[in-house]
Amino acid sequence: MNTPPIRIVIADDNRFFCDALKDSLNTHKELEVINTFTTLNALINFTNLHNLDVLVLDVNFNGESSLDFIADIKKNNDFKIIALTTLNNNFIKEKAMANGVNEFAGKDGNLSNFKNVILNCFYNNSKEKQKKKSKIKIGNHVFTKRKLEILQALYIHSDKKEKELSIKLNITESSLKSHKRELFEITNTKSTPELIKFGIQQGLIVA
Numbered sequence: 001m002n003t004p005p006i007r008i009v010i011a012d013d014n015r016f017f018c019d020a021l022k023d024s025l026n027t028h029k030e031l032e033v034i035n036t037f038t039t040l041n042a043l044i045n046f047t048n049l050h051n052l053d054v055l056v057l058d059v060n061f062n063g064e065s066s067l068d069f070i071a072d073i074k075k076n077n078d079f080k081i082i083a084l085t086t087l088n089n090n091f092i093k094e095k096a097m098a099n100g101v102n103e104f105a106g107k108d109g110n111l112s113n114f115k116n117v118i119l120n121c122f123y124n125n126s127k128e129k130q131k132k133k134s135k136i137k138i139g140n141h142v143f144t145k146r147k148l149e150i151l152q153a154l155y156i157h158s159d160k161k162e163k164e165l166s167i168k169l170n171i172t173e174s175s176l177k178s179h180k181r182e183l184f185e186i187t188n189t190k191s192t193p194e195l196i197k198f199g200i201q202q203g204l205i206v207a
Contacts, residue, residue, distance in 0.1 A: 005032035006122050011043045012058040024111040048076045059085035067099045080121045150179045155196045155205045
């Protein structure tokens with residue numbers, strides 16, 4: 001009795017990458033790419049109506065983090081997710097795993113090796129346990145998780161004043177200012193735009 005191929009969906013905002021990965025994976029009889037998507041809305045519509053086994057999901061999706069949409073993507077079906085990105089650091093990896101991702105793969109890897117990534121993800125029933133750390137080191141900089149949450153909030157809610165942002169974060173305005181001062185010291189920046197630029201360059205903000 002022949003085992004049916006693993007049904008794969010690829011979602012990436014780069015059409016050329018989607019097509020290249022699809023062509024590479026479809027050369028293996030154990031794998032079948034059943035669809036590709038370059039927008040999150042089209043992906044969500046598909047995954048809520050069709051069955052699949054593995055989703056290869058780009059993290060940085062036209063300036064948005066696809067990790068924030070996983071609940072919608074998996075609303076009606078259960079399948080494995082491989083988060084694909086060039087931002088290969090522990091902070092992004094922890095966020096991906098916490099949001100329901102099963103594997104985390106670097107986007108700059110050799111596509112010919114991606115078959116093994118798919119197989120390992122599909123046949124591994126236990127999701128990788130990530131050790132929770134109170135502090136995260138990025139290069140020579142050490143952040144608490146709360147500091148990184150605030151850094152991301154400064155980018156996501158850049159149109160809001162400090163008073164509005166402090167309410168969203170459920171902290172006092174003075175506490176928010178204190179966190180910002182400490183972030184400036186940690187990153188050697190002097191303004192919020194510089195801080196956000198640092199976050200993007202270091203992969204702490206998916207922009």
